[in-house]
Amino acid sequence: xxxxxxxxxxxxxxxxxxxxxxxxxxxxxxxxxxxxxxxxxxxxxxxxxxxxxxxxxxxxxxxxxxxxxxxxxxxxxxxxxxxxxxxxxxxxxxxxxxxxxxxxxxxxxxxxxxxxxxxxxxxxxxxxxxxxxxxxxxxxxxxxxxxxxxxxxxxxxxxxxxxxxxxxxxxxxxxxxxxxxxxxxxxxxxxxxxxxxxxxxxxxxxxxxxxxxxxxxxxxxxxxxxxxxxxxxxxxxxxxxxxxxxxxxxxxxxxxxxxxxxxxxxxxxxxxxxxxxxxxxxxxxxxxx
Amino acid sequence: xxxxxxxxxxxxxxxxxxxxxxxxxxxxxxxxxxxxxxxxxxxxxxxxxxxxxxxxxxxxxxxxxxxxxxxxxxxxxxxxxxxxxxxxxxxxxxxxxxxxxxxxxxxxxxxxxxxxxxxxxxxxxxxxxxxxxxxxxxxxxxxxxxxxxxxxxxxxxxxxxxxxxxxxxxxxxxxxxxxxxxxxxxxxxxxxxxxxxxxxxxxxxxxxxxxxxxxxxxxxxxxxxxxxxxxxxxxxxxxxxxxxxxxxxxxxxxxxxxxxxxxxxxx
Numbered sequence: 296x297x298x299x300x301x302x303x304x305x306x307x308x309x310x311x312x313x314x315x316x317x318x319x320x321x322x323x324x325x326x327x328x329x330x331x332x333x334x335x336x337x338x339x340x341x342x343x344x345x346x347x348x349x350x351x352x353x354x355x356x357x358x359x360x361x362x363x364x365x366x367x368x369x370x371x372x373x374x375x376x377x378x379x380x381x382x383x384x385x386x387x388x389x390x391x392x393x394x395x396x397x398x399x400x401x402x403x404x405x406x407x408x409x410x411x412x413x414x415x416x417x418x419x420x421x422x423x424x425x426x427x428x429x430x431x432x433x434x435x436x437x438x439x440x441x442x443x444x445x446x447x448x449x450x451x452x453x454x455x456x457x458x459x460x461x462x463x464x465x466x467x468x469x470x471x472x473x474x475x476x477x478x479x480x481x482x483x484x485x486x487x488x489x490x491x492x493x494x495x496x497x498x499x500x501x502x503x504x505x506x507x508x509x510x511x512x513x514x515x516x517x518x519x520x521x522x523x524x525x526x527x528x529x530x531x532x533x534x535x536x537x538x539x540x541x542x543x544x545x546x547x548x549x550x551x552x553x554x555x556x557x558x559x560x561x562x563x564x565x566x567x568x569x570x571x572x573x574x575x576x577x578x579x580x581x582x583x584x
Numbered sequence: 585x586x587x588x589x590x591x592x593x594x595x596x597x598x599x600x601x602x603x604x605x606x607x608x609x610x611x612x613x614x615x616x617x618x619x620x621x622x623x624x625x626x627x628x629x630x631x632x633x634x635x636x637x638x639x640x641x642x643x644x645x646x647x648x649x650x651x652x653x654x655x656x657x658x659x660x661x662x663x664x665x666x667x668x669x670x671x672x673x674x675x676x677x678x679x680x681x682x683x684x685x686x687x688x689x690x691x692x693x694x695x696x697x698x699x700x701x702x703x704x705x706x707x708x709x710x711x712x713x714x715x716x717x718x719x720x721x722x723x724x725x726x727x728x729x730x731x732x733x734x735x736x737x738x739x740x741x742x743x744x745x746x747x748x749x750x751x752x753x754x755x756x757x758x759x760x761x762x763x764x765x766x767x768x769x770x771x772x773x774x775x776x777x778x779x780x781x782x783x784x785x786x787x788x789x790x791x792x793x794x795x796x797x798x799x800x801x802x803x804x805x806x807x808x809x810x811x812x813x814x815x816x817x818x819x820x821x822x823x824x825x826x827x828x829x830x831x832x833x834x835x836x837x838x839x840x841x842x843x844x845x846x847x848x849x850x851x
Contacts, residue, residue, distance in 0.1 A: 480682045487650045487676035488699040488747050489669075498695065502686040579686045581729035 367549040375553045385557070391534035393561060395451060395523035399458020400515050406459070407466025408508065414467065415474035432464040436522070440529040449530040458522030462515040466508075473507030474500065506580075509573045516565045520558060535561075597664040598625040599751050599783040600649055605658035607644055608808075618644045620808035621658070626751075629781035633794040635841060636804025642787040645809065646753045649785065650676050662751060675749030677757040681736040683728040689715070689739050690724040696746030714742045717776065734765035738772065745776070754786045758793070766790075770797060771825055778822050791845075795837045796825050803844045813844035 350369045357368040379385040414421040414428075440457055447453035477500055485495045527536030535554050542550025607619040618641040626632045634642045647653045649660055651670035662671040683692050690711050697707045715721045718738045728736050737758060744752060758766045770793060777784060788794055794801050795817055803813035817837055819828060828834050 478682065480678050480680055481684065483647075483652050484676055484678065484682045485695075485699075486652065487670050487674050487753075488696065489672065490699050494699070498684060498687075502684070505686075577686075579688075579727040579729065 364546075364548065367552050371549045372552050372556060375549050376556065379553065387533050388535045388538050388554075389557065389561070391451075391454075391531070392520070392523050392527065392536065392558070395454035395526065395534065396458050396516075396519040396561075398451075398455045399522055400462050400512070400519040402455065402459045403462030403515060403519070404466050404508070404511070407463040407511075408470050410463075411467045411470025412474060415471045421471070428464070428467065432468070436460045437525050440525050443526065444530045449532065454523050454526030454531070454534070457526035458519040461518040461522035465514050465518065466511045469507045469511040469514075470504055473504035477503045506577060509569065509576070512569050513566065516562055516569065520562055524558065597661070598627045599630075599663060600624075600626040600785060601659075601661045602645070602649070603659045605645070605648065605655045605660055606808075607641070607648055607653060607656050617808040619648075619655075620810045622809060622811055623658075624802060624811065626783050626785050628783055631777065631784045631786065631797060631799045633786045633788060633798035633801045634804060635788060635791055635794045635801060635845070636809060637806050637845070638789055640804050640807045641809030642804055643755050646676075646755050646785065646787055650674055650753055671751075673748070673750040675744035675747050675752040677740060677744055677752070677754045679756040679759045681728070681733075681740040683736055683739055683743070685728050688725050688727055689720060689731070689742075692728070692739055693742045693746050696743040700747045702746075710746065714746055717745075718742045718772070732765075733761055734769065737761060737765075737769055741769075741773070741776075750782060752782055752784045752786075754784065756787055756789070759788065759790075766793070767825065773797070774823060774825070791838050791841050792829065792834075794841065795819075795834060796823065796828060801837075801841060803841060813841070815841060815844075 353366070354369045357363040357366050363371075376385075414424070436457070439460060443453045443456050443460075447456060481499050482495055485499060490498075523534070524536030524539075527534040528540050531537040535558050539551050539554035539558075542548075542554060602622055602624045605619060605622050606617065608615040608617040610616075622645060624632075634645065636642050644653060648655050649662065649667060651667050651674075660667040662674065665671060684695065687695070693711050693714055694707055697710055702710060711724070712721070715724055718741065720735065720738055720742065723731065723735065728739065731739070741757070758769045761769060774797060786794075786797060798817050801815045801817060802811050803815070804810070805812045815837060819831075819833060819837075
């Protein structure tokens, strides 16, 4: 049941189970150190160096080592990108893909979280439906795309549903697992103080699953984009996936790479937004390198 | 009529009373008896310590008094009322500090105050008092992950005190701490208890800790737990743990309890 999430569970374990530090760390210091340290800057320099290096190799090998028809080159991609922004055409595609993915992601969270909570609370139900959930989860949902087009047409809804079908399981499985790992001693302690159920939910259960929700959003970003793009590949008249497909059909490698680049940037920005939210919401966690 | 009977019982009855209590756990291979006909009483303002081998069922007894486990037979009562769910005015401390990691020191202590029904206007002053009592004043805005093990236990103790329990049930509360911190926590606990006496039922497998703290030590057998010995510790209070540990009376008590536990028995 767990293999696809094994890594993220380990991460969460690390986040929620602080190692006992024997010496006292003055309040706040740990976190400030992390953000103020020079290592953050040097990592960014390395990243910049790496990307510039790769782009240079790409730029100067294309046309010399191999025909640039196969690979395009960074300068052409940059030009295309500027042209897309200048004409404003980019917004049409960006708007389509981002709204499909975002709506799919939010719908996945909205539907998946309560299902996850229910499955964790009613173990018997969970046991009964487990093989079906895993069956659906294992189903390559890309194969469902033609059905979605059939049901929902070449509309926004078809792509949102595609994206939703990719994401919802991540939330179901993560939230179920998150609730099962709520510390029973914490709940018992609240019970000895005769805390009402709603109080325990508010103070213990919900804060315990927030790291799992954030992890789900992180995984979900990539998957929801995959869903949106797959939906566009099957039937659409705009969107980044559609743009890539059309460019490919016209043997326009520069167009393909430009579309892919924009998709990548969208994923990176979304991931950064989740990261910022995570830092704000999970500020109680021990600072980790 | 019945109500008046209950009142008179409550006024005279011990804080905690166990009468012939047996508890067993359901396992795949049938029922496993854990506690075997245990009877005990803890009076008002009395400090009673349960010692016994690990896994003998001491924690189970404590959890049953807190209403977390049900007794299979026998009667458990707190303040004259039979325990069905968690009784009123019970404070519980686990070996792990069980602080809420997403709340600050202040937030964690406020949990105890909120659940005790202290109004929000009163809470701030009470938190400040408790932090001063536990020597944690500078750390009110720290998160548990920023504190050492000993400090986290102090916050945990603070949360329990904030709840204003009449009975404190402590399940190896300092068992996970290093020797020195454990001694400090024991001293703090005695200091607080000696100023404001409440009933304490304290579980440990550390015999020296038991003698240092207790009015009375009850020795449990290996599982299923029965009480096999009882020692009244007549050492003067307030106790200075440092000089106490060196005294011959202290040594006599600890060796007597060792003997009761079947000291040196390899099985």
